[in-house]
Amino acid sequence: MNSPLAWLPAFGLLRFGGADAVQFLQGQISNDARRLALGESLLAAYSTPQGRVIAVLHLLPHASGILAVLPQELVEPVAARLRKFVLRAKVEITNVGETLCVAGAHSVADPSRAALAIPAGRTYLESDGLGIAAVTGDAGRYWVIGTPDRVASHSDEITLQRDSAADAAEHAWRLADIRAGLAQVYGATSELFVAQMLNLDLLGGISFTKGCYTGQEIVARTQHLGRIKRRMLRLELPRGEFQRGAAVRLPDGRSGRVTELAATGDGFEALAVMSLEPGEAEDRDGFAVAVRELPLPYSLGAAAS
Numbered sequence: 001m002n003s004p005l006a007w008l009p010a011f012g013l014l015r016f017g018g019a020d021a022v023q024f025l026q027g028q029i030s031n032d033a034r035r036l037a038l039g040e041s042l043l044a045a046y047s048t049p050q051g052r053v054i055a056v057l058h059l060l061p062h063a064s065g066i067l068a069v070l071p072q073e074l075v076e077p078v079a080a081r082l083r084k085f086v087l088r089a090k091v092e093i094t095n096v097g098e099t100l101c102v103a104g105a106h107s108v109a110d111p112s113r114a115a116l117a118i119p120a121g122r123t124y125l126e127s128d129g130l131g132i133a134a135v136t137g138d139a140g141r142y143w144v145i146g147t148p149d150r151v152a153s154h155s156d157e158i159t160l161q162r163d164s165a166a167d168a169a170e171h172a173w174r175l176a177d178i179r180a181g182l183a184q185v186y187g188a189t190s191e192l193f194v195a196q197m198l199n200l201d202l203l204g205g206i207s208f209t210k211g212c213y214t215g216q217e218i219v220a221r222t223q224h225l226g227r228i229k230r231r232m233l234r235l236e237l238p239r240g241e242f243q244r245g246a247a248v249r250l251p252d253g254r255s256g257r258v259t260e261l262a263a264t265g266d267g268f269e270a271l272a273v274m275s276l277e278p279g280e281a282e283d284r285d286g287f288a289v290a291v292r293e294l295p296l297p298y299s300l301g302a303a304a305s
Helices: 021-026 033-038 072-083 148-152 164-180 216-225
Strands: 005-007 011-017 042-047 053-062 065-071 092-095 101-105 124-127 130-134 142-146 230-237 247-249 255-264 267-275 292-294
Touching: 005 164, 011 021, 011 072, 011 101, 021 033, 021 065, 033 042, 033 053, 053 072, 053 124, 053 130, 053 142, 065 072, 065 142, 072 092, 101 148, 142 148, 164 255, 164 267, 230 255, 247 267
Parallel strands: none
Antiparallel strands: 005 101, 011 065, 011 092, 042 053, 053 065, 101 142, 124 130, 130 142, 230 267, 230 292, 247 255, 255 267
16 A cells, blocks of 8 residues: 545535636635745635635645635535625635545555655645645645545555544544644535634634735734634533534633534544633523643644744
8 A cells, every 4th residue: 555545525625726726716715825825835714805715725726726624514605605706706616526536545654755744844645646735733644636536546545435443533533633633614614713713823724914804804903903702622521412603611611612522532522612711601500511622733822933
């Protein structure tokens, strides 16, 4: 086997093509899209004018056009929303999930094999028909994009069929995201949180120097006023019926909503946007009690520059 690849069918792809693609994205996302033209991959939020995150995007400067990795359930809604702002710009927004697929690698078994080895100091590489991007904030994990045949050719085990193996691979990927403190939003949590509540400022997902973009005023005001009253925390939840968007609270009274979760043994590990001070929940009866707060691999104290 060349590399431990896993197909991730819960993720889809949007392609931004055309001469104005970078300029268009510059006015829509929280990060500096000009870095894509330099061959870098990006983590970014796409938000409403009120600063609420519609989708978290992993952007790759693919040879066919800029690709955005996001949950499959948000691909068409995000595409439809973005197309309203194209106007006269030379940009095409296409769902390419029928021709390209999303896989992930948790490590590179043999770094000497260039097909899945990104040189030090780079975040994106295309090799042997695959687009390979380092996962922001989680050294050793990679997004892998290619045609189904090309992706399958790089693993002896990947089948590209929705089965128990694909479910297990997605579960492992979600759990790795949780342990890395990497935010994601889905239909149940879209438009609920400002980017800083998802810790995107701590993960390099926001540029505070790039200029205007949709939702920028709220994001900048939140940052400069220092009024970030909610942050994404990692939690241990007990056994039970939990879903994304579920209301939870810690024993000390801090409360919030689950953004991602994965089963572990007798319970769950989860990410949840939580109040930093107790006592903000209006309806305590509707909140399940989390077992405890777990550590994140980064500090909540200071944003990345």
